[in-house]
Amino acid sequence: MRRDSRLSRMLHVLIHMDRHYKRATSETISKMLCTNAVVVRRTMAGLRDFGYVRSEQGHGGGWELARGLDQITLLDIYEAIGKPPLFAIGPSVDQPECLVEQAVDAKLGDALKEAEALLLERFRTVTIADIAADFDRRMPEGQCNIHGNIHAEQSASG
Amino acid sequence: MRRDSRLSRMLHVLIHMDRHYKRATSETISKMLCTNAVVVRRTMAGLRDFGYVRSEQGHGGGWELARGLDQITLLDIYEAIGKPPLFAIGPSVDQPECLVEQAVDAKLGDALKEAEALLLERFRTVTIADIAADFDRRMPEGQCNIHGNIHAEQSASG
DNA sequence: CCATCTGTAACAAGATAGGTTACATGTCTT
DNA sequence: AAGACATGTAACCTATCTTGTTACAGATGG
Ligand code: FES
Ligand code: FES
Numbered sequence: 346m347r348r349d350s351r352l353s354r355m356l357h358v359l360i361h362m363d364r365h366y367k368r369a370t371s372e373t374i375s376k377m378l379c380t381n382a383v384v385v386r387r388t389m390a391g392l393r394d395f396g397y398v399r400s401e402q403g404h405g406g407g408w409e410l411a412r413g414l415d416q417i418t419l420l421d422i423y424e425a426i427g428k429p430p431l432f433a434i435g436p437s438v439d440q441p442e443c444l445v446e447q448a449v450d451a452k453l454g455d456a457l458k459e460a461e462a463l464l465l466e467r468f469r470t471v472t473i474a475d476i477a478a479d480f481d482r483r484m485p486e487g488q489c490n491i492h493g494n495i496h497a498e499q500s501a502s503g
Numbered sequence: 504m505r506r507d508s509r510l511s512r513m514l515h516v517l518i519h520m521d522r523h524y525k526r527a528t529s530e531t532i533s534k535m536l537c538t539n540a541v542v543v544r545r546t547m548a549g550l551r552d553f554g555y556v557r558s559e560q561g562h563g564g565g566w567e568l569a570r571g572l573d574q575i576t577l578l579d580i581y582e583a584i585g586k587p588p589l590f591a592i593g594p595s596v597d598q599p600e601c602l603v604e605q606a607v608d609a610k611l612g613d614a615l616k617e618a619e620a621l622l623l624e625r626f627r628t629v630t631i632a633d634i635a636a637d638f639d640r641r642m643p644e645g646q647c648n649i650h651g652n653i654h655a656e657q658s659a660s661g
Numbered sequence: 662c663c664a665t666c667t668g669t670a671a672c673a674a675g676a677t678a679g680g681t682t683a684c685a686t687g688t689c690t691t
Numbered sequence: 692a693a694g695a696c697a698t699g700t701a702a703c704c705t706a707t708c709t710t711g712t713t714a715c716a717g718a719t720g721g
Binding site: 353378437443460464 | 505506507508509510512514515518519522536537577587588589590591594595596602604606607608609611613614615618619621625626629633634635637638641
């Protein structure tokens with residue numbers, strides 16, 4: 346597989362949980378994300394450990410939000426999924442002996458650090474509620490009907 | 504392997520070619536980069552196609568610079584190696600139907616685009632000569648002795 | 662007890678950079 | 692012309708990482 350999509354996926358599911366579900370099972374979430382329930386548990390385990398969601402086992406269990414979307418930033422989720430590497434390029438060795446390579450990696454590292462700082466600053470200042478507000482602008486009715494069957498089934502049982 | 508190191512490697516070798524060699528074979532370069540001669544040819548083929556280096560076959564052949572290091576930017580080399588993806592994170596699907604996911608990817612994409620623009624701007628404004636100047640500050644004698652045997656052998660024959 | 666969940670280990674699949682082997686082609690020396 | 696030397700390139704393997712899948716243990720409530 347190519348690029349790590351865990352951050353995007355977790356933002357997606359958190360907004361759906363806030364808007365459409367009180368509580369959702371890994372199975373339900375896996376259908377939204379077009380993936381497997383084990384992948385959902387694996388990824389959301391980090392969010393649970395950081396206190397952004399709660400999980401309950403057994404009959405009637407599942408996942409639910411532990412705080413409001415305005416209290417969670419993109420940076421929070423990025424850290425909760427384990428701070429995966431942001432960049433796909435980098436030096437070939439960690440501690441090069443060659444002074445030329447040291448100079449190359451230093452200059453390249455400066456540019457990467459600047460870009461990383463900018464990216465993480467954006468992550469820090471954007472809450473998931475901000476993204477949900479963008480969703481509201483795209484769909485004023487507040488209802489996304491692509492997986493309407495799942496939503497209906499849940500809101501009937503919830 | 505983890506992160507694409509072709510940009511770093513090409514910058515490294517171009518500076519060595521400017522400072523220590525008139526002409527270098529793929530074999531010699533592969534020893535500098537601790538890799539294989541075929542990998543060197545494969546990667547430098549892009550630089551040749553863009554006119555930054557020349558290659559000559561046959562006896563006495565090899566690679567040489569086609570222009571001064573002050574005439575080559577990091578962006579030039581990044582493009583010459585085929586513009587590999589810069590980021591290791593991204594959305595899970597290209598054209599999501601779900602409006603929530605569209606909002607997530609749009610917001611995430613904005614942050615990534617900003618960081619990418621900054622990174623490419625740095626690449627555009629830094630020449631390889633700038634990096635070589637940093638090398639001079641680290642090693643005023645202008646000689647890196649780690650692979651001194653290779654350098655000596657080349658400057659004797661060259 | 663049993664159905665329903667999460668938690669987790671173990672392994673397979675898919676993608677990509679990099680390493681390796683093999684061979685064709687071009688070029689200089691003798 | 693012969694042979695050494697060097698690039699050009701295809702083909703295949705390896706390493707690593709995210710994701711997908713199967714299997715099973717443990718918790719929970721009817
Ligand atoms: S995932 Fe958004 S409506 Fe189904
Ligand atoms: S690679 Fe820099 S001295 Fe050998």
